[in-house]
Amino acid sequence: MTDTIFRLQPAIIERLKSYAPPLLYSIDQAIHYEGHIPIVGYLLLEGQIKLTRNDRLKLVLEAGHLFGLAELMNGISFDFTAKVSKQSRICYLDRSTVLEIMESEDQLSRQFLDSVLCDQNV
Amino acid sequence: MLSLSLCRLINVSQMEKKTMKKxxxxxxxxxxxxxxxxxxxxxxxxxxxxxxxxxxxxxxxxxxxxxxxxxxxxxxxxxxxxxxxxxxxxxxxxxxxxxxxxxxxxxxxxxxxxxxxxxxxxxxxxxxxxxxxxxxxxxxxxxxxxxxxxxxxxxxxxxxxxxxxxxxFHQKNVRERLAELLLLLRQSHGEMMTDGRVKINLKLTREEMATMIGTANETLIRFITEFKDAGLIEQEGKTLFIIDEETLIEWANLSL
The missing domain is CATH 2.60.120.10 (Jelly Rolls)
Known part of the structure; x- marks a missing residue:
């Protein structure tokens, strides 16, 4: 039911932050609408995001959660609407950044992405 | 190595099923x-x-x-x-x-x-x-x-x-602006019908059209009625048809 959502450990969060500088999102800001393929993957550094489906609350994400990345790279929809419920700092990983990491020397990030993108077409 | 499998909230079999639906x-x-x-x-x-x-x-x-x-x-x-x-x-x-x-x-x-x-x-x-x-x-x-x-x-x-x-917006009145909008829609979304009419393949609400020409909804409706009465346009349901382009150009005060 929670699809491809991960809670990351501090070491990998630090590494991913170096590829994607965080942005500040204000309360009530919708960052993804259910049923669409995410245009980026989101890593929540601070704050809170609520995931809803058909206007019903399904999950509350907190610092350290990563979502949308597997769907982005697989071209499948992320079936929740993600809305900021407390002011948040979020890193975003787009396809180019993911492909860049996959080709880099950064073994830790590569291994991490390999495990996230378990059945990849990339 | 990080214990990623423990962090994961994913049901992998569900993911595989979804991938197949792609x-x-x-x-x-x-x-x-x-x-x-x-x-x-x-x-x-x-x-x-x-x-x-x-x-x-x-x-x-x-x-x-x-x-x-x-x-x-x-x-x-x-x-x-x-x-x-x-x-x-x-x-x-x-x-x-x-x-x-x-x-x-x-x-x-x-x-x-x-x-x-x-x-x-x-x-x-x-x-x-x-x-x-x-x-x-x-x-x-x-x-x-x-x-x-x-x-x-x-x-x-x-x-x-x-x-x-x-x-x-500065130089034209609402009638001219509406005529101009209809001509623009004809250019961007018009489809020539066999009966000579041009169908506008874009369904805009009256409110949306009103905001496009910077007027009130009621004013727009009044002018659309005027355009219909003058035989410049026709309406079938929510679809608009342009009947008389030449007069629309005159009403738009365009120098083409």
Missing amino acids: PMPTSCEQCPSRAEGIFCGLESEELKEIAQHKVINRYKKGQTLFVQGTHPYGLYCVSNGNIKLTKTDSSGKESIVKVVSGGDIIGHRSLFTDSNYSATATALDETEVCFIDKKFIMKVIAEKPTVSFSIINKLSRDMGAAEEKISS
Whole structure:
């Protein structure tokens, strides 16, 4: 039911932050609408995001959660609407950044992405 | 090595099932709007590289692509369908800035100026849109002059249209502005029917049309009735037909 959502450990969060500088999102800001393929993957550094489906609350994400990345790279929809419920700092990983990491020397990030993108077409 | 499997909230078998349901994406080569798009000058191999970086989404009527004030992650290429760009003022009043369709791009201005979106993009009907992330589109622009020229061309047209709109708002009355809007819609979404009428293939509400010409809903309805009574346009359900283009040009006070 929670699809491809991960809670990351501090070491990998630090590494991913170096590829994607965080942005500040204000309360009530919708960052993804259910049923669409995410245009980026989101890593929540601070704050809170609520995931809803058909206007019903399904999950509350907190610092350290990563979502949308597997769907982005697989071209499948992320079936929740993600809305900021407390002011948040979020890193975003787009396809180019993911492909860049996959080709880099950064073994830790590569291994991490390999495990996230378990059945990849990339 | 991190214990990733313990952190994961995923049901892998569910993921595999979803992957199998994945719809076949439209390739750039088969895009119905390729000839009008910014990648029209690229070769097959170059288009394949773009396909690797793009995300294709289908939006239903009323669904939002992006919201005014949010951060732009990249560029949207409209493959087919229609999207309205609206601005909301501090009192919450919404006005349509522009309607884009197949072959158009959106989000590029915010991308190049590194500012947040100045408008909200909402699908007016079933729409297919490709998203290309900023990093990649900047690389393409730097490496492929045909793409840069296409974007410059689109920006120049946008600027021309914006200038026209400003002068129209200052120099023309509501009747002239409505006639001008109908002619613009004829050009962008018109379909010649066998009976000689031109069907406007874009369903806009009266409220949306009113915001496009900067008038009140009631005023627009009054003028539409006048246009219908004068035999310039016809209406079937929500669809408008242009009957008398020549008179519309006169009423728009255009010097063509």
